[in-house]
Amino acid sequence: MTEAYLVEAVRTPVGRRGGGLAGVHPADLGAHVLTALMDRSDVDPAAIDDVIFGCVDAIGPQAGNIARTSWLAAGLPDAVPGVTVDRQCGSSQQALHFAAQAVMSGTADLVVAGGVQNMSAIPISAAMLAGRAYGFDDPFRGSTGWQRRYGDQEISQFRAAELIAAKWSLSRPEMEVYALSSHQKATAALAQGRFARETVPLGSCTTDEGPRPTTTLAAMAALPTLTPGGTVTAALASQISDGAAALLVASAQALHTHGLRPRARIHHLSVRADDPVYMLTGPIPATAHALRRSGLTIDDIDLIEINEAFVPVVLAWQRETGADPARVNIHGGAVALGHPLGATGARLMTTLLHALEDTGGRYGLQTMCEGGGTANVTIIERL
Numbered sequence: 477m478t479e480a481y482l483v484e485a486v487r488t489p490v491g492r493r494g495g496g497l498a499g500v501h502p503a504d505l506g507a508h509v510l511t512a513l514m515d516r517s518d519v520d521p522a523a524i525d526d527v528i529f530g531c532v533d534a535i536g537p538q539a540g541n542i543a544r545t546s547w548l549a550a551g552l553p554d555a556v557p558g559v560t561v562d563r564q565c566g567s568s569q570q571a572l573h574f575a576a577q578a579v580m581s582g583t584a585d586l587v588v589a590g591g592v593q594n595m596s597a598i599p600i601s602a603a604m605l606a607g608r609a610y611g612f613d614d615p616f617r618g619s620t621g622w623q624r625r626y627g628d629q630e631i632s633q634f635r636a637a638e639l640i641a642a643k644w645s646l647s648r649p650e651m652e653v654y655a656l657s658s659h660q661k662a663t664a665a666l667a668q669g670r671f672a673r674e675t676v677p678l679g680s681c682t683t684d685e686g687p688r689p690t691t692t693l694a695a696m697a698a699l700p701t702l703t704p705g706g707t708v709t710a711a712l713a714s715q716i717s718d719g720a721a722a723l724l725v726a727s728a729q730a731l732h733t734h735g736l737r738p739r740a741r742i743h744h745l746s747v748r749a750d751d752p753v754y755m756l757t758g759p760i761p762a763t764a765h766a767l768r769r770s771g772l773t774i775d776d777i778d779l780i781e782i783n784e785a786f787v788p789v790v791l792a793w794q795r796e797t798g799a800d801p802a803r804v805n806i807h808g809g810a811v812a813l814g815h816p817l818g819a820t821g822a823r824l825m826t827t828l829l830h831a832l833e834d835t836g837g838r839y840g841l842q843t844m845c846e847g848g849g850t851a852n853v854t855i856i857e858r859l
């Protein structure tokens with residue numbers, strides 16, 4: 477098997493809903509990071525074998541294979557193909573897996589992986605709700621097989637977050653302490669310029685717009701819960717955001733041919749799944765599987781990026797894995813920085829790579845919960 481290497485990683489700043497990226501067409505968001513990726517790696521774009529992008533709610537301007545549209549909108553060679561994948565919130569982490577697997581299999585040498593999402597333009601769940609015009613309330617109702625297995629119960633990330641908080645006995649104050657730390661870490665990272673190398677400003681969006689430097693435990697405690705009688709509030713959820721990110725994956729042969737410097741090696745990649753009703757617990761079995769398969773322990777991992785879809789997801793995972801909180805989301809997560817669904821997988825990997833370089837760490841692990849109960853895990857070794 478051929479090794480797969482990470483050569484370059486870039487992202488836009490993450491824009492708030494209605495913020496600096498809201499008016500940017502998703503193809504132009506994608507084109508922006510693709511252009512930066514090609515410029516920074518100084519590779520001949522014609523040598524790219526494929527462009528794999530994650531995107532959720534691929535309707536309207538995100539429909540019709542946004543990977544391909546973004547590449548063409550960037551003015552890059554039309555002989556290079558593109559494909560869009562949907563593994564829900566983990567879509568661009570899956571894009572990276574497919575890119576790395578293509579290289580590992582020896583069928584490709586240079587592959588771009590990334591993702592894009594403009595949630596200001598196309599609201600979350602727009603694709604699911606679009607079916608209503610055709611008589612489908614959601615993706616599940618009307619399937620006899622689904623009905624037989626899961627009945628009519630609500631399938632949603634909001635219910636899942638509450639189920640997890642209840643199962644792991646996570647109190648609202650405990651979750652708010654975590655959320656506050658996410659904002660504090662992201663604010664500090666911005667102040668210290670930790671994201672400067674990885675971000676490519678776009679128009680008026682020059683910095684991550686999500687962090688709330690002035691938020692307090694008291695302000696969070698005053699917010700209403702998202703569901704009556706629940707514990708999860710807007711402050712304990714990932715933010716609605718806009719953004720894009722892209723990664724360049726190369727084989728050893730491509731490193732040699734194109735004179736590229738490998739920055740990390742893909743040490744392990746896998747994907748597992750858990751109960752779709754609990755939906756967001758996938759990272760727990762997925763992390764256990766990845767560590768078992770790779771022969772590493774959680775303490776061998778220097779830095780971890782786990783997506784903060786909701787605070788209870790991270791706290792339940794932390795309890796089950798015993799991960800040292802000091803190594804987890806060291807620059808904050810989606811609670812503060814936002815979660816542009818299809819882009820977040822590549823955004824997290826971009827941040828993980830740069831953070832490993834800044835801290836001198838060796839192994840980095842990324843995992844994300846995903847609609848349907850799935851979860852990807854990627855372990856990289858910094859070189």
Ligand SMILES: CC(C)(COP(=O)(O)OP(=O)(O)OC[C@H]1O[C@@H](n2cnc3c(N)ncnc32)[C@H](O)[C@@H]1OP(=O)(O)O)[C@@H](O)C(=O)NCCC(=O)NCCS
Pocket residue numbers: 565600633688691692695696699702709710711712713714715716785786815
């Ligand atoms: C949770 C969610 C519904 C909240 O949406 P929203 O109500 O439009 O969110 P807002 O950012 O406007 O926040 C609501 C209020 O809480 C306040 N708030 C949010 N976070 C806060 C914080 N950390 N501190 C203080 N106040 C905060 C906002 O200021 C706002 O107050 P206002 O109404 O007085 O302006 C939305 O962010 C969401 O859907 N998140 C999850 C996305 C998702 O499911 N992704 C996939 C993961 S599985």
